[in-house]
Amino acid sequence: MGRTVLERLDRLPRRDLTVLALKGLSTLVPGGWTNITNADQLIQDVIGDTDPALVARIRARADQLSRARAEGYGRALSLYDAVNRSQHAAGGLRVLANLSAGLPLLKRLADVTPPGDTLQAVDLSLKVGSELLAFTQVNGLPGDSFGDFGAALADYAGEARVRMAALICFDALLPLGDQALQKLDSLLGAANRKDLNRLPAYRQMAGLIPGRSDDAHLSFLRRGVDQWLGWAGGFVGELGLTAQGTVQAVESTLGPWQGRMDQFAAFLDAFTDTYAHTGVQAVARRLVERAAAEV
Amino acid sequence: MPRPLRWILGLVVAAGLLLGGALLIPFGDWLPGGTVANVPNQEVVNGTAFNRLFPAPVAGEQLVFSQEKRGFSEARLRRGGELVALLAISDTTTAPEAREKFGSSQNAVAGWPLVEQGSQASALLVGGRFQVKVIGQGDGLDLQARHELLESFDLTALARLRPSLSPVSARKAPATPAPAAIGSAPALAS
Numbered sequence: 274m275g276r277t278v279l280e281r282l283d284r285l286p287r288r289d290l291t292v293l294a295l296k297g298l299s300t301l302v303p304g305g306w307t308n309i310t311n312a313d314q315l316i317q318d319v320i321g322d323t324d325p326a327l328v329a330r331i332r333a334r335a336d337q338l339s340r341a342r343a344e345g346y347g348r349a350l351s352l353y354d355a356v357n358r359s360q361h362a363a364g365g366l367r368v369l370a371n372l373s374a375g376l377p378l379l380k381r382l383a384d385v386t387p388p389g390d391t392l393q394a395v396d397l398s399l400k401v402g403s404e405l406l407a408f409t410q411v412n413g414l415p416g417d418s419f420g421d422f423g424a425a426l427a428d429y430a431g432e433a434r435v436r437m438a439a440l441i442c443f444d445a446l447l448p449l450g451d452q453a454l455q456k457l458d459s460l461l462g463a464a465n466r467k468d469l470n471r472l473p474a475y476r477q478m479a480g481l482i483p484g485r486s487d488d489a490h491l492s493f494l495r496r497g498v499d500q501w502l503g504w505a506g507g508f509v510g511e512l513g514l515t516a517q518g519t520v521q522a523v524e525s526t527l528g529p530w531q532g533r534m535d536q537f538a539a540f541l542d543a544f545t546d547t548y549a550h551t552g553v554q555a556v557a558r559r560l561v562e563r564a565a566a567e568v
Numbered sequence: 569m570p571r572p573l574r575w576i577l578g579l580v581v582a583a584g585l586l587l588g589g590a591l592l593i594p595f596g597d598w599l600p601g602g603t604v605a606n607v608p609n610q611e612v613v614n615g616t617a618f619n620r621l622f623p624a625p626v627a628g629e630q631l632v633f634s635q636e637k638r639g640f641s642e643a644r645l646r647r648g649g650e651l652v653a654l655l656a657i658s659d660t661t662t663a664p665e666a667r668e669k670f671g672s673s674q675n676a677v678a679g680w681p682l683v684e685q686g687s688q689a690s691a692l693l694v695g696g697r698f699q700v701k702v703i704g705q706g707d708g709l710d711l712q713a714r715h716e717l718l719e720s721f722d723l724t725a726l727a728r729l730r731p732s733l734s735p736v737s738a739r740k741a742p743a744t745p746a747p748a749a750i751g752s753a754p755a756l757a758s
Contacts, residue, residue, distance in 0.1 A: 319654075320686050320703060321686065321705070322688055322689070327685055327686050334663065337604065338604060341602050341605075342597055342600075342602025343601065343602050343603045343609070343638075344637060348597045351595075351597045351598070411635075412634060412635045412636070413635060414636060415633035415634055415641075415642075415643075416619060416633035417616070417619050421633050424632050425632060425633055425634055428644065429634070481598065559635060562634075563637075563640060565654075565689070566640070566642060566656030566701045566703065567640065567656075567660075567662075567663050567666060567699070568663065568666055
């Protein structure tokens with residue numbers, strides 16, 4: 274609620290840690306990435322014209338659409354925000370655990386923080402699941418068949434390539450290693466309700482995920498991830514994404530990193546908003562495309 | 569019930585309501601309702617009805633549906649993987665001001681009024697209600713190509729579309745077939 278999608282787009286940072294991390298990562302993705310933080314510029318880009326009266330009319334329509342709850346644009350953003358908050362909380366804990374492991378008095382903290390892989394896998398599945406939920410909120414169920422829906426999903430992912438690359442690299446390859454996608458299914462199989470409930474975002478999202486129990490939610494997330502894995506595997510192969518490559522690409526803008534890769538992942542989780550940042554941009558583009566067609 | 573207890577109970581209820589309200593704030597977006605321009609959904613044609621009216625892609629083209637909502641459906645036209653145009657059909661019931669621009673229209677495609685918006689968008693108003701639009705993307709499309717695309721939509725079927733009645737109003741609607749036709753299956757099905 275509150276701000277419309279385009280207002281949020283106008284408020285996105287032009288240069289901060291998030292933007293630098295994405296800039297670095299985008300060197301791995303052909304076509305690159307432009308950090309669009311100006312709604313008028315986005316509208317001009319979509320309609321291929323700069324007529325100020327037309328731009329103003331499209332903007333007014335877009336704001337009207339994003340205020341209509343039933344249209345789902347605001348809902349998608351609230352999902353991204355929930356996931357982003359959870360990521361900050363979990364990342365912050367891991368950074369703290371890393372720092373405190375060296376101090377005798379605080380050693381216990383390191384024991385308390387949830388260890389690695391399974392939790393990371395559940396976190397990733399929550400992100401993929403919310404991506405699917407957000408997609409249906411923003412785009413509806415396009416087309417008349419499941420094949421049409423699959424094509425729409427692949428098309429969307431293809432346009433948001435840097436967003437998907439960030440999801441794969443920062444949330445799968447860095448913390449889980451190069452074999453992350455192959456390991457993911459067995460890791461999720463090992464996950465139980467306790468792991469799920471440890472994630473702050475889950476408590477906020479639980480009501481939105483189909484199914485009535487934690488176990489039903491977990492199986493929904495597993496199925497969502499299964500769908501996504503096929504696509505993501507092809508994407509990783511096509512671009513040759515690796516954990517090492519990710520570190521090098523991000524080092525080109527953020528500066529050198531001397532530490533383990535999972536520490537780097539924790540650092541990025543705690544201090545960047547890549548998921549919400551690119552999410553706002555992706556939703557804004559779809560919203561503007563609709564508004565331009567309706568005015 | 570003693571007076572202090574009543575006060576305490578009252579305060580507890582008030583605090584509970586306040587807390588409950590505060591907990592619901594992040595979910596405000598997920599409450600039902602809130603349609604575009606507050607037009608009830610039943611009065612707007614569902615986007616599903618538009619999908620089959622889009623032009624069929626010729627060889628070398630792909631038509632990928634990208635958005636479908638109440639009163640709106642949009643597809644991307646690609647040629648050899650390259651995005652060429654956005655094609656959309658929308659119901660102007662939620663945007664009556666969109667119809668105004670057709671009032672001064674001098675041109676027509678397939679008999680329906682035509683308006684150019686900027687250098688890349690052509691819009692057509694079909695049946696006084698549905699707006700069909702082609703927006704050139706990437707390198708852009710010239711006027712001729714956009715008009716040909718507009719013409720290849722199934723405009724006659726579009727002009728005939730009406731919002732499907734909700735189950736409630738369908739039951740209320742009087743039986744339409746003439747007495748003689750009752751009992752013949754096709755007449756009942758129509």
